[in-house]
Amino acid sequence: MVRNPASASRNPAADPPGSRLLRIQEVAAETGLTPRSIRYYEEFGLLRPAARSQGDYRLYDTSDLERLRFIRELRDDAGFSLAEIGLLLEDEAARIRDAERFRAAGDVEERKAILRGLLERVDRQVTTLEEKTTRLRAMIGEANGRREHLRGHLDELEGGRLAHEGQVAAR
DSSP states (O other), X not given: OXXXXXXXXXXXXXXXXXXXXXXXXXXXXXXXXXXXXXXXXHHHTSOOOSEEOTTOOEEEOHHHHHHHXXXXXXXXXXXXXXXXHHHHHHHHHHHHHHHHHHHHOOOHHHHHXXXXXXXXXXXXXXXXXXXXXXXXXXXXXXXXXXXXXXXXXXXXXXXXXXXXXXXXTTO
């Protein structure tokens, strides 16, 4: 699903037969993104259109739509920055390239080196995801604290305990 956005070997002919190329407005409608966002992702290096029309319009294929949906999910649902998304996409592209290199390599030392490189990338991915998880856990903790604070005020107004024990002396 994920391709190297910087790859110069992009081959739209490799897409399934009958795949239709879409212009940016159609892609925007399909993905829920704005044309401006799609162009920005291209400028940022997260996406390359499958082709250009004779009028130099960007044309996108089904794999571009999948990639854009994936980018949007990482950005909106998981809260990743575009830089983090770029690293994750590049790591995935490298994984695919290195898997091909590994299969073609006959030398044991070369295969070990490829596997070590893959492990380094996976370690970096795990670190990125763990950092994101740590930030989310902290945010959840803060939100739980605010919820408890608000419940305390509600309890106080409903005749229960005081929201702030220190306020007893002030009354």
